[in-house]
Amino acid sequence: MTSDTQENRNDRVGLRSLSPSRASDFKRCPQLFKFSAIDRIPTPPTVYQARGTTAHLALERLFELPAEERTPERLSDLFRAAWQDLKPGEFADLFDDVAAERAWGIESLAILNNYFALEDPTQIEPLSRELDMTQTVGDMTIRGILDRMEETPKGLVITDYKSGKAPQERFAMSAFFGLKIYALLVRIREGRTPVALRLMYLTGPTVLEIPVDDGQLDAMERQLEALWNAIEKAIAVDRFPPRTGVLCDWCSYQDICPAFADDTGGGV
């Protein structure tokens, strides 16, 4: 009876599944989760999002080419083509003028070119790219896109591309939260546990890699269940307290966040 009621509540707020990034939002700040996952308040696209989305598409398409054609020149061409595909959608009004767009493009290509300092794509044949990972985990449906998975001599490795720079050391482990969820989804779907998780930061550039095992993924499954229970409780009582921290400076919702309205004495 209780679960029916909770299901109805979840349906009413439209929460049918959870993505790794939304799960991370709730961990970081329940109010942020409410703004993004429950209220679905859109945020204006940024030049950083445009760079990340375009770089992801270019890197996905790079592996459609024969190995010997995966060169810096071809990757730059793929970035330009990907931008022409993506720009008319959510990024149509991103730049004030052609000069600003051109400066962004030049900087983006320089960052993307760093990719070749991190690995040699002629030596890699991914098992999957941009894989839709919708999967049931206990009572939850987890939904997300896994950037890349490949077979290596040591086993399955999953990779996430980041167009920004690597976090400071104290935040490095928490940066793997989303990839651990993907590793859990891979284990459920494939019946195999990945052996390593890789975060590939193009600005820097830096690769962070950690080993992963069944014990860590069992712990992640329990953590996800606890997180889902906490989300359901928050929905039931409509309570999503803001949790301020250093990352508030990068939060798109700071202008409407009650925590900051209180600080300034202004309205929301």
Ligand code: SF4
């Ligand atoms: S500004 Fe900070 S406290 Fe407010 S929603 Fe964003 S992350 Fe949470």
